[in-house]
Amino acid sequence: MVDEFDLIKRLFAPLTAGRPEALGLIDDVALIPGPAGHQWAVTKDAMAAGVHFFPDDPPDLIARKLIRVNLSDLAAKGAEPQFLLLATCFPRDIDAGWLDRFASGLKTDCDLFKVAVIGGDTIATPGPLVLSLTAVGMVPEGAALLRSNACSGDHVWLSGTVGDSALGLLVAQGEGKGLSETDASYLLNRYRLPRPRVALGPRLRGLAHASMDVSDGLLGDIGHICRASKVGAVIEADRLPLSTAARAALSAGLGEGLTTIVSGGDDYEILFTAAPEAEDALLALSAELDLELTRIGRIVPGEGATLVDAEGRAMASGRGGYNHFSGGPA
Amino acid sequence: MVDEFDLIKRLFAPLTAGRPEALGLIDDVALIPGPAGHQWAVTKDAMAAGVHFFPDDPPDLIARKLIRVNLSDLAAKGAEPQFLLLATCFPRDIDAGWLDRFASGLKTDCDLFKVAVIGGDTIATPGPLVLSLTAVGMVPEGAALLRSNACSGDHVWLSGTVGDSALGLLVAQGEGKGLSETDASYLLNRYRLPRPRVALGPRLRGLAHASMDVSDGLLGDIGHICRASKVGAVIEADRLPLSTAARAALSAGLGEGLTTIVSGGDDYEILFTAAPEAEDALLALSAELDLELTRIGRIVPGEGATLVDAEGRAMASGRGGYNHFSGGPA
Numbered sequence: 001m002v003d004e005f006d007l008i009k010r011l012f013a014p015l016t017a018g019r020p021e022a023l024g025l026i027d028d029v030a031l032i033p034g035p036a037g038h039q040w041a042v043t044k045d046a047m048a049a050g051v052h053f054f055p056d057d058p059p060d061l062i063a064r065k066l067i068r069v070n071l072s073d074l075a076a077k078g079a080e081p082q083f084l085l086l087a088t089c090f091p092r093d094i095d096a097g098w099l100d101r102f103a104s105g106l107k108t109d110c111d112l113f114k115v116a117v118i119g120g121d122t123i124a125t126p127g128p129l130v131l132s133l134t135a136v137g138m139v140p141e142g143a144a145l146l147r148s149n150a151c152s153g154d155h156v157w158l159s160g161t162v163g164d165s166a167l168g169l170l171v172a173q174g175e176g177k178g179l180s181e182t183d184a185s186y187l188l189n190r191y192r193l194p195r196p197r198v199a200l201g202p203r204l205r206g207l208a209h210a211s212m213d214v215s216d217g218l219l220g221d222i223g224h225i226c227r228a229s230k231v232g233a234v235i236e237a238d239r240l241p242l243s244t245a246a247r248a249a250l251s252a253g254l255g256e257g258l259t260t261i262v263s264g265g266d267d268y269e270i271l272f273t274a275a276p277e278a279e280d281a282l283l284a285l286s287a288e289l290d291l292e293l294t295r296i297g298r299i300v301p302g303e304g305a306t307l308v309d310a311e312g313r314a315m316a317s318g319r320g321g322y323n324h325f326s327g328g329p330a
Numbered sequence: 331m332v333d334e335f336d337l338i339k340r341l342f343a344p345l346t347a348g349r350p351e352a353l354g355l356i357d358d359v360a361l362i363p364g365p366a367g368h369q370w371a372v373t374k375d376a377m378a379a380g381v382h383f384f385p386d387d388p389p390d391l392i393a394r395k396l397i398r399v400n401l402s403d404l405a406a407k408g409a410e411p412q413f414l415l416l417a418t419c420f421p422r423d424i425d426a427g428w429l430d431r432f433a434s435g436l437k438t439d440c441d442l443f444k445v446a447v448i449g450g451d452t453i454a455t456p457g458p459l460v461l462s463l464t465a466v467g468m469v470p471e472g473a474a475l476l477r478s479n480a481c482s483g484d485h486v487w488l489s490g491t492v493g494d495s496a497l498g499l500l501v502a503q504g505e506g507k508g509l510s511e512t513d514a515s516y517l518l519n520r521y522r523l524p525r526p527r528v529a530l531g532p533r534l535r536g537l538a539h540a541s542m543d544v545s546d547g548l549l550g551d552i553g554h555i556c557r558a559s560k561v562g563a564v565i566e567a568d569r570l571p572l573s574t575a576a577r578a579a580l581s582a583g584l585g586e587g588l589t590t591i592v593s594g595g596d597d598y599e600i601l602f603t604a605a606p607e608a609e610d611a612l613l614a615l616s617a618e619l620d621l622e623l624t625r626i627g628r629i630v631p632g633e634g635a636t637l638v639d640a641e642g643r644a645m646a647s648g649r650g651g652y653n654h655f656s657g658g659p660a
Contacts, residue, residue, distance in 0.1 A: 004452045011433035012416070015440050015447035021413060022448035030448035032413060032466065033365035040362070040370070042448075044464055046417040048455040083351060083362060086342070087376040087417075087462040103341035110345050117345035118352035118360035118372075122334045125378040127457025132417040134374055134464045136362065 026228055027147050028073040028212055034138060041079035041137045041144055045070050049128040053192075054172065059098050060105030061192045062131070067109045068196045069215070070135035072268040075201030076213035078145040079137030081113055086120035089130040113198060145204060145211035145272065150229035154209055154273035154299040157282065159197050160292055161243040162218050164190035166264020170255055178252040183245035190243075194268035199289050204272060207281055211272035217263035219316065221271055222297075222305040229273075232302035235262075238310045241294040258315070262307060273299050356558055357477050358403040358542055364468060371409035371467045371474055375400050379458040383522075384502065389428050390435030391522045392461070397439045398526045399545070400465035402598040405531030406543035408475040409467030411443055416450035419460040443528060475534060475541035475602065480559035484539055484603035484629040487612060489527050490622055491573040492548050494520035496594020500585050508582040513575035520573075524598035529619050534602060537611055541602035547593035549646065551601055552627075552635040559603075562632035565592075568640045571624040588645070592637060603629050 008025050016022035021032050029041040047069070049055040053062050067084065074081045086106075090099070110116060115135070168191025170176055171184050179187075196213075204211060210225045218240075222233045237258060242250075250257055255264070274282060279295070286293035307316045338355050346352035351362050359371040377399070379385040383392050397414065404411045416436075420429070440446065445465070498521025500506055501514050509517075526543075534541060540555045548570075552563045567588060572580075580587055585594070604612060609625070616623035637645045 007418075007429065007452050011429060012436075012447055012450070012452075015414075015433075015436055017440065017444075017446040019413070019446040019448060022446060025447075025449065030413070030415065032370070032448070035363035035365065042415060042464075042466075044415040044417055044450050044462075046419050046451045046453050046460075046462065048419055048453060048457065048460075050456050051453060083349070083360070084345075085360065085372060085374040085464060087374055088337075089376050089378055089460050089462075099337065099341060103345075106342075106345055110347065114347075116347040116349040116352060117342055117355075118349060118362070119355065120342070120374050121376045121462070122337050122342075123376050123378060123381060125458065125460065126380050127378065127460065128455065130376075130378075130419050130455065130457065130460045132374075132376065132419075132451070132462040134372075134415060136372075 023146065029077050029079070031144055037141050038138050039141050039144065041074055041077050041139050042134065043070055043073040044132065044134045045073070046130065046132040048130045055128060057192065059102040060108065063102045063105030064109045064193055066131050066133050067106065067113070068194045069268065070133045071113055071198055072194060072196035072213040074135055074137035075196050075198045076145065076211050076270045077139065078143060078201050078205040078211070079139040080202050081115045081135060081137040081198060083118045083136040084115055085134040086117055087132040088122045089125045090122070091129055092124045092126060140205070143205045145208050147210055147212050147225050147228035150210035150225050150231050150273040150299045152231055152299055152301045153276065155276055155279065155295050156222065156233055156235065156297040156299060157272050157274060158241060158269055158294050158296050159200055160269040161241045161246060162214065162267055162269065163246050163261030163264055164243050165194065165266035166260045167246055167249045167255055168192070169266065176249060176254045179249055179254065183248045186243065186245040187249060191266060194266070196268055197270045197291065200270055200291055203285055204270070207278050208272040208274050211270060214267040214269050214271050215265055217265040218267065218271065219262040219305055219307060225271070225273065226303060226305055232300045233297055233305040234300055235297035235305060235307050237307055237315060239294060239296045241292055353476065359407050359409070361474055367471050368468050369471050369474065371404055371407045371469050372464065373400055373403040374462065374464045375403070376460065376462040378460045385458065387522065389432040390438065393432045393435030394439045394523055396461050396463050397436065397443070398524045399598065400463045401443055401528055402524060402526035402543040404465055404467035405526050405528045406475065406541050406600045407469065408473060408531050408535040408541070409469040410532050411445045411465060411467040411528060413448045413466040414445055415464040416447055417462040418452045419455045420452070421459055422454045422456060470535070473535045475538050477540055477542050477555050477558035480540035480555050480561050480603040480629045482561050482629050482631045483606065485606055485609065485625050486552065486563055486565065486627040486629060487602050487604060488571060488599055488624050488626050489530055490599040491571045491576060492544065492597055492599065493576050493591030493594055494573050495524065495596035496590045497576055497579045497585055498522070499594070499596065506579060506584045509579055509584065513578045516573065516575040517579060521596060524596070526598055527600045527621065530600055530621055533615055534600070537608045538602040538604050541600060544597040544599050544601050545595055547595040548597065548601065549592040549635055549637060555601070555603065556633060556635055562630045563627055563635040564630055565627035565635060565637050567637055567645060569624060569626045571622055
């Protein structure tokens with residue numbers, strides 16, 4: 001079994017040759033010099049049928065999720081997306097209608113997010129569909145929001161709501177029969193079509209200290225910030241922003257309660273830390289962008305992330321291990 | 331069946347939004363603004379087991395070929411390679427020893443070519459191994475060697491020798507029993523481990539007009555230059571530079587003679603055009619770099635590439651269709 005984190009640390013990190021552009025391979029992007037006072041943030045993700053999406057998912061949504069997952073990485077770094085390079089590894093028997101709908105999804109989101117495909121590669125393989133996107137965004141020199149700048153005393157913030165996508169995956173897998181059609185469809189849509197916070201990300205420059213997007217699960221990802229920043233974090237369970245649909249799904253017994261919410265992943269919201277003095281500015285920004293920003297915890301000395309209940313008692317900590325832990329937060 | 335050229339033209343070209351960085355998706359790289367008077371040349375290739383290499387090929391050679399194929403694109407554009415972003419889609423049951431040898435191959439060539447891995451993604455899939463590399467190289471602004479600048483009257487040049495890799499593939503497939511071990515091993519090595527002409531490429535800036543690396547086959551690739559430059563080309567069969575091993579293989583009946591040589595592909599040599607006055611400088615460069623540079627033809631008004639014999643009679647033209655065409659050039 002391939003352990004991504006082990007592989008990166010053991011096999012790939014030695015290949016950075018100490019170049020600062022790599023950010024030690026512990027962040028979501030590389031930063032290379034750009035024109036006049038700017039840097040390019042470069043991120044690259046791969047997605048495969050049967051792993052990141054279902055082979056029979058609508059092709060336009062597969063295309064759009066591919067773009068959005070990468071734009072989410074750029075947004076969380078404070079970068080404005082500009083260019084995409086796309087490698088498509090199509091199954092040999094793929095049909096023309098599928099390709100047209102896939103391209104149509106690409107077009108929709110390229111237009112929506114004002115990004116252009118500037119290169120890539122197309123191959124046909126005997127295996128399932130595999131896609132790899134390289135996304136390039138611009139950020140003023142030195143202004144990129146990294147994982148490594150969280151300070152003890154910072155507040156921890158999250159955009160939007162958490163857990164919808166993990167619950168949406170369960171709906172896609174045929175669970176969630178007890179849900180209303182509206183709720184089921186909302187959650188499914190959040191799984192299939194994440195909304196990268198491209199308007200928020202660049203506005204967080206100068207406000208946020210550390211920042212990343214939530215893809216592996218909230219508690220795992222705040223753990224990444226803790227490790228990169230050499231700090232600890234306390235996340236307050238009863239502050240976690242849940243959508244109406246997620247609350248309904250938890251009440252209906254979908255998933256494993258809070259475990260699913262904090263470790264399900266695929267949220268593609270921005271998780272960031274900021275000094276307490278930034279609170280007013282952040283709330284004003286939230287109102288301006290009409291995007292919920294919620295203070296969910298704080299950065300503390302030490303290491304690791306701890307989830308606490310309303311009385312401050314530790315409910316879970318570290319990475320993984322939430323299996324015994326299924327009480328809903330509401 | 332996926333037709334790469336059709337897909338790019340029909341589905342992906344509309345996604346460039348007219349951005350000049352894309353070079354209309356008809357070149358091997360995109361060019362984005364870099365620091366102070368420079369541009370970044372960015373290329374992205376995908377390779378899959380069972381398509382671009384054999385699943386049981388040595389993992390270090392798979393890794394090194396992946397790097398070299400991309401560096402060849404950069405070299406042919408006159409760019410100096412700096413950074414790599416690597417997406418690895420490993421089969422779920424891949425073993426640790428394989429991964430170590432793969433990483434060791436990456437390390438060898440990162441050191442050799444002085445490039446650093448600065449990002450990427452690692453996933454596990456139910457399918458065969460798929461790899462995608464994004465390579466980034468630097469070129470002075472406006473100095474990149476494109477496919478589109480060939481001029482009528484130019485000479486057509488080729489680095490190294492042509493056809494070794496196509497013959498090496500046949501050896502890998504178990505043909506070539508009649509060859510000496512030395513010749514078979516030479517050809518196999520040329521197939522498995524191309525030598526990107528990274529020293530030559532940047533030195534061609536200011537000398538070459540149009541340039542690209544030979545990956546699809548010599549005659550197909552000069553056709554790409556013709557289309558991009560709106561010119562024709564005449565390639566002289568008896569000028570094609572063949573290795574001793576390739577000559578021996580053709581004599582032994584391996585492959586389909588000249589057809590295999592000019593359409594086999596995977597050569598990863600630089601094919602370029604230059605004004606006749608550049609000949610002395612190119613021959614001096616050839617001597618300096620100890621790398622064969624051979625004048626193989628000329629650019630003419632019109633369109634399409636024509637292969638001619640020693641008497642100037644057309645032997646083949648256009649893209650593909652060399653099936654009836656098996657006389658050796660020697």
